[in-house]
Amino acid sequence: MSLIVKYGLFLFLMPSFLLTSHAYATTYELDKGNTTWVMVAGMFVTLMCIPGLAMFYGGFIRSKNVLSIFAQMFISAGVIGVLWVIYGYSLAVNTTGMVEGEYNLHSFIGTLDNVFLNGINLANVNELAIPDGILIFFLMTFAIITPAIIIGGFAERMKFSASLLFLIIWFTLCFLPMFHMVWGGPGALMHNWGTLDFAGGTAVHMNAGLAALIASIMVGKRKGYLKVAMPPHNVTLALTGAGILWVCWFGFNVGSGLAVNENVGTIMLCTQIAACSGILGWVMVEMIYRKKPSALGAASGALAGLVGITPACAFVGPIGAICIGFVTAICCYYAVTTIKHRFEYDDSVDVFGLHGIGGIVGALLTGIFASPLLGGNVADLNIIQQLWIQLISVVFTIVYCGGMSWMILKILDKTIGLRASENDEEIGLDIAHYNENAYNK
DSSP, X not given: OOHHHHHHHHHHHHHHHHTOOOOOOOOSOOOHHHHHHHHHHHHHHHHIIIIIIHHHHHHHSOGGGHHHHHHHHHHHHHHHHHHIIIIIHHXXXXXXXXXXXXXXXXGTOOOSTTGGGTTOOTTOBOTTSSBHHHHHHHHHHHHHHHHHHHGXXXXXXXXXXXHHHHHHHHIIIXXXXXXXXXXXXXXXHHHHHTOOOSSOIIIIIIHHHHHHHHHHHHHOOOXXXXXXXXXXXXXXXXXXXXXXXXXXXXXXXXXXXXXXXXXXXXXXXXXXXXXXXXXHHHHHHHHHHXXXXXXXXXXXXXXXXXXXXXXXXXXXXXHHHHHHHHHHHHHHHHIIIXXXXXXXXXXXXXXXXXXXXXXXXXXXXXXXXXXXXXXXXXTTOOHHHHHHHXXXXXXXXXXXXXXXXXXXXXXXXXXXXXXXXXXXXXXXXXXXXXXXXXXXX
């Protein structure tokens, strides 16, 4: 073995020597049902990203760029997965220094006490009655899919190096703090506010949707946008991806409860109801304005309903799920067909229109339909007060995530540049960046 290889192995393994995990004794009894479900839910969320989201996005864009979507998602998943272990989990989940009702630095972000999962025995059964290793795996899937959502906003024209660096920095400065502020528990910012966000209306959908909007504007429009026809190259591929997303969304929403208990019936049924009512809302508007429905519209309506119900699924009843899915789909339709064209930004696959607007509408409607007066299950909820709390959370997310995304992209634009060359864009990113073809004739 050469000296270089020996030193390389030493540097690679050094963190494991410096950060040896402490073997804590198991203090809770393992619940095999909960453990099995969280394992399956995590696999669902992984499938949601690849191939579900990749197929949905890939079908929408031109054939010369479809592999670039898949490649970016695979590579991003690899990098973000490793970063989650190195520092992501610690910054997102660690609760050191947090006190319920108090505000300090740790209300916004965790500590680095658990870098490289230091101090964590992966076999330890936590208070959720599942091993810590399974919990870390499940949360990792959220960390992987959230940056992947952004990719659709700048599809077909952003340099690979710039896109990867952006997702890495955005994961560190936007996703991890938002994860901690929403789900960090007592002492976390939005927990102290009383925000209702069960599975990620703010931390996932609004966060990613806003980043996609900012990126689509700062990278610029695709060459020929609004002058040259750019129809979806494979509608069937997009619809298949949408179907996978729908099925796997149950892992996303129901899995967020981290247990098989009396709440799973509410979460699962409301998730399904919202998807169905989202289809009705979108198709109804299409019938009014276009005189006929569309397959992509039906799929988009389902996804809009699913985005809208994500923060609300554990807090509302069937009536709330119907209303949230229906209203969210209509709002997303107008965002995709009217707002986008009015302001002429090129959000390639309508990430902001579905995830950003859907997350905003869903977060606000959660504050209304969580009330027992409207079939919700949050006791003693004051609708006006809760709606105000939800609005503050939405505004904060817009300002923080939008501003941070703009700053990251601005720095990258001034240093390495964001845009692929005109020649690369003309021949397609599949060949230019990856030297591959999606379809070989």
